[in-house]
Amino acid sequence: MTGPRDGGREAVGEQSASRRxxxxxxxxxxxxxxxxxxxWxxxxxxxxWANLASGLLVGSAVLVFFPLPAVTFGGRLRPWALxxxxxRFAAELVSASLHVARIAVQPGCRPRGAIIGVELRVRTDLNMALTAEAVTLVPGTLVLEMDRESATxxxxxxxxxxxxxLVAARERTLALERRIVRAVGSAAELRRIDNPPVEKGTSP
Known part of the structure; x- marks a missing residue:
């Protein structure tokens, strides 16, 4: 049997959950x-400051007019890991930019591309999005497709x-994912990235 006090506690609990x-x-x-x-x-x-202000305006417009699926952030921000x-990301940007610039100016250079599949160890939408964005921003690599179900x-x-x-490129991607998870991931996600990844085939 539920009394008035119990009903009041339930109402307060619902309001608190709603606020959270x-x-x-x-x-x-x-x-x-x-x-x-x-x-941006x-x-x-x-x-x-101009790019920051315009980035906030563009980001706000994207979130309002093209709402993203609900993504729950269950991690924790770690300043040192961030x-x-x-x-490390800035160093990789500089190194990859110099490598691509050398290819562009080297006479007779015909770079050979390849497509590889990298299965991520943390299968959350947030981790996939952050890793894909970071990988794409590094010159010389481009995300062609994402398989949400297998986190590939x-x-x-x-x-x-x-x-x-190809193995080195896969390891760089997994190392990038590891640094992202260590910066903003949860304790369970930190444990998950210590497991060895499943190798996927490559097609040069």
Whole structure:
């Protein structure tokens, strides 16, 4: 039998859960807006106040007119791991840009591309989106397709000369995923990335 006090507690609990749900949605929207603004600045190749303001405006328009599926952020932001991710990502950007520039100016150079499949270890929409965006921003790699069910990214890799370079490209992608998860992932996701990935076939 339920009394008035029990009913009052249930009502308070429902209101508290509703407030937490609204806060979670607002938090997820704010995180998505921040990532969209960051990607906008990286696409322009320069981080400035003007690009930041325009990135926030464009990101807001994307979230309003093209709403993304609900993505729950169950991780935790780790500042040191985020700093490690940012520094390593910047170094990879510089290294890959120099490599692509060398290919562009080298006389008679005919780069050989390949398509590889990389199965991610954390099968969440957020992790797939962040990893795909980061991979695409690095010159020389491009995400052609994403298989959401198997959490597989199909990448086009520029200038490959043998199986060893395909393996290296796959390992770079998994290392990038690992740094992202360490920066913003949950404890369960951190444990998951320590498991060995399943190899997928390649087609040079």
């Amino acid at each position: 749900g609204r806060f979670g949605r607002w938090r997820d929207q704010a995180i998505a807006l921040g990532w969209l603004a960051l990607v 600045n990286l696409l322009w190749g320069q981080i400035s 700093l490690v991710f940012a520094s 990214l199909y990448l086009h890799v520029l200038d490959t000369h043998g199986p060893a370079e």
